[in-house]
Amino acid sequence: MLKKTITIIFFFSILIALSAEKYLHTEKIINKAAKAATKIWDEYEIEIEPLDLDQSSQYYSSYDTLFRIVGGDSTLGFLVLSSAKGRFEMFDFMMVYTPETEVIDMRVMVYRSEYGSQVCSKRWLKQFYGIPSSKSLQYGSDVDALSGATFSARSLTEQVNRLNRLLRENSNKN
Numbered sequence: 446m447l448k449k450t451i452t453i454i455f456f457f458s459i460l461i462a463l464s465a466e467k468y469l470h471t472e473k474i475i476n477k478a479a480k481a482a483t484k485i486w487d488e489y490e491i492e493i494e495p496l497d498l499d500q501s502s503q504y505y506s507s508y509d510t511l512f513r514i515v516g517g518d519s520t521l522g523f524l525v526l527s528s529a530k531g532r533f534e535m536f537d538f539m540m541v542y543t544p545e546t547e548v549i550d551m552r553v554m555v556y557r558s559e560y561g562s563q564v565c566s567k568r569w570l571k572q573f574y575g576i577p578s579s580k581s582l583q584y585g586s587d588v589d590a591l592s593g594a595t596f597s598a599r600s601l602t603e604q605v606n607r608l609n610r611l612l613r614e615n616s617n618k619n
Contacts, residue, residue, distance in 0.1 A: 489516030561594035578609035
């Protein structure tokens with residue numbers, strides 16, 4: 446297990462060094478996301494491969510980093526790193542999807558603002574689990590409103606919808 450984690454961290458370190466402009470997320474955030482993916486598929490020796498995104502897509506943002514998670518010869522899922530805007534500051538989050546692009550994990554990796562940190566709650570984020578990427582979510586009806594974190598929660602919901610579309614466009618590439 447430790448060897449697998451070290452291999453993944455080494456892979457991401459090289460990836461960041463070779464393409465620093467393309468991947469805006471820090472090495473620390475990427476390593477945390479890789480560890481989370483490793484825990485989900487701990488019975489596999491996984492590799493995490495970057496997806497070549499269509500930057501001309503209306504859903505693309507320079508904040509996005511998408512990866513395919515591979516175990517053996519099959520795609521186990523996808524890892525998405527992105528950022529959303531809180532009231533004053535951007536915050537970084539990750540989402541993990543099944544091969545069918547259904548959300549199975551979601552975490553706020555770095556929250557920089559003094560206000561709205563309720564959006565980091567695992568309990569609140571779990572409402573996104575099991576949602577297929579084909580479903581468009583509405584804040585306040587499909588996604589529970591979050592008192593004290595309205596800006597962050599609304600922004601995160603909008604980003605999830607955008608990323609779902611981007612993933613659907615790019616998941617069959619490479």
